[in-house]
Amino acid sequence: MLSEFKRFALRGNVLDLAVGVVIGAAFNQIVNSLVNDVIMPPLGFLVGKMDFSNLYLNLSLTPYASLAEAREAGAPVIAYGLFLNNLLNFLIVAFAVFLLVRQVNRWRPTPPPEPPKTKECPYCLSTVPVKATRCAHCTSDLTAES
Incomplete structure (x- = not known):
């Protein structure tokens, strides 16, 4: 069982997945820093402090001053403000x-274009494979063109 686990753990795709998780965690920090330290400050300055977290729909008959107070009392609420905050954060990220x-x-170089796989027969204008020596449609000899 130990050798089977060793074979599983050392397979290429498991190691690739582990590397992907580690790089993903590091990339998460970069994205969070970009959003929190670069994008959000000017956006907050332009729009003002937007906080929808206290917007909610009270489903009980008792009025509450805030979402926290309603939740503390155990009242049924639809906290659409928190949803809007999370949605906005997701869109920004x-x-x-x-x-x-x-x-x-x-920054990546563009890959070279693939060579064509077909060509046109000069006699009947049908499409034939590039490696064809004779046209399948009109049986013309295509070796003289190459």
């Missing part, structure tokens, strides 16, 4: 990741 990935993709 997703946009930051998009910008980061977009920039990294610009």
Whole structure:
């Protein structure tokens, strides 16, 4: 059983997954710093301090001054403000990741285009494989062109 576990743990895809998790955790810190330290300060300055966390829909008949008070009393509430905050945070993080990935993709060299797999027969204008020596449609000899 130990040798079987060793084979499993040392397979390539398990190690790749482990490396991916470690790099993902480090990347998470970069994204959080980008959002919290670079994007949010100017956004907060422009929009003002947006906090929807205390917006809620009280489903009980008893009025409460805040969401915390309603939850402490055990009242049924729909905390749509927290949902809006989380949604806004997600959109900001997703946009930051998009910008980061977009920039990294610009730095990558573009791969060379694949060579064509087909060509046109000069006699009947049908499409034939590049390696064809005779056209399958009109049976013309295509070796003279190469």
